[in-house]
Amino acid sequence: MKRILASLGAAAVLAAGAVAVTPASASAASGCWGNAGQKTGPGGQTYSARYCHNYQGNTVGQGTRVTGYLYAGDNWFVCQLKAGENEPVGSARNNWWLFTQGDEAYDDGGWGWFPANKVSGGNNYEPIPGLPLC
DSSP states (O other), X not given: OHHHHHHHHHHHHHHTTOSSOOOSSGGGGGSOEEEEEEEEOXXXXXXXXXXXXXXXXXXXXXXXXXXXXXXXXXXXXXXXXXXXXXXXXXXXXXXXXXXXXXXXXXXXXXXXEEEGGGBTTOOTTSOOXXXXXX
């Protein structure tokens, strides 16, 4: 039910032309939160992860290579960086990408970059609050 309400809220806010979507969790309204634990990424590197709400699912990838798919919901991410343009979502535009592991893995264990404009709490061309830089 929580996921359905969050999806309905996301659709309503996007239809109104807002940049960010308010998630079901109040703590996520301003970006990422909490401690999602240690995650071991490609090459054995260890990351500290935080929760963020992505209101749409999307592929994750490295360069032009798709490495996995992340479903919508409260998911963990480890860091973010500024790179190329995200595909626009309504009036949301961004050039920040969040590093995570997809729910489905196609290559590299599903590790890759997820577009910031599909994550709640951000603004156009700004990083998601509460998530460290890579």
